[in-house]
Amino acid sequence: MPFLRDIQNDKLVVSTLKGKSYYNITKFLKYNNLNYESLSPIEALESNAKIILTSREESIFFLKKQNTQIIHDTELNKEPVVIKAKIVKKIMEKMICDDQLTIGIDPGNRIGIVVYYFHQEIESIVLSSIESVIRFLMIILEEISSCRKIVRIGDGDINMARNLAEFIKFKFKRLVHIEIVNESGSSISSSIEVNRRIIRDKSSAKIIAFRNGKTFEIP
Structure with a gap:
C-alpha cells in the first residue's frame, strides 16, 4: 500500500502572492507532513497539480483549470482533518479504489x-x-x-x-x-x-x- 508522502510528487501546489495566505497555507501543510511545491499563479496554471491552495481572491485565476481541486486559505479554519481528507482523496482516488x-x-x-x-x-x-x-x-x-x-x-x-x-x-x-x-x-x-x-x-x-x-x- 503506497504512502501519501511517497507519491505526492508535484500534485500539491501552493500558489498565492499574498504573504499572510502563503504563511497560513504552508504552516498547515508542514504541520500535516504534506509535501508541496510553491509556484507563481502562471506557473501553477500550467502545472499538472491535482490540488492548488491559494487565497479566495486569487482562486478566480484557476477557475478554468480542469481536473484540479482549488482549496482556499479560509477553508483551513475548518477542522484540519476535513481539509486533509480532501487532499488525500484527490491524490489517492485514482490509485486506490477503497475509500474506506x-x-x-x-x-x-x-x-x-x-x-x-x-x-x-x-x-x-x-x-x-x-x-x-x-x-x-x-x-x-x-x-x-x-x-x-x-x-x-x-x-x-x-x-x-x-x-x-x-x-x-x-x-x-x-x-x-x-x-x-x-x-x-x-x-x-x-x-x-x-x-x-x-x-x-x-x-x-x-x-x-x-x-x-x-x-x-x-x-
Whole structure:
C-alpha cells in the first residue's frame, strides 16, 4: 500500500502572492507532513497539480483549470482533518479504489482517537470529554465522503463505549458500521508520565482501529 508522502510528487501546489495566505497555507501543510511545491499563479496554471491552495481572491485565476481541486486559505479554519481528507482523496482516488474511512477510539479518562482514510492516517488525537469526542465524530462522519465508514470502539470503558456507539447508531443508522473491540493487549501501564500516556492512548486507538470486534446493533 503506497504512502501519501511517497507519491505526492508535484500534485500539491501552493500558489498565492499574498504573504499572510502563503504563511497560513504552508504552516498547515508542514504541520500535516504534506509535501508541496510553491509556484507563481502562471506557473501553477500550467502545472499538472491535482490540488492548488491559494487565497479566495486569487482562486478566480484557476477557475478554468480542469481536473484540479482549488482549496482556499479560509477553508483551513475548518477542522484540519476535513481539509486533509480532501487532499488525500484527490491524490489517492485514482490509485486506490477503497475509500474506506476507519475510526479507532480508545475510551477512558483521556479518549484516544485515530482516523484512517484511503488507508492513510489523517488524524491522531486525544480528547478529554465525551462531548468533545461527539463533536469531533459528527464533523468527521458528516463531512468526509466515503462508501464505507467504520467506527471501532475499545471496551476498556464499556459504558462510555456503549454511549458513543448508541449515539453514532442513532444519528447515522446504517451509514456507519460500528464495532465494540476487545482491548486486551492494546494498553500499557497507566503509571507513566502524561506525555507518554497521550502516546499510549493514541497507540491503543490505532490497535483498536485494525482489530475486528463485535458488530454493535441497537435492539
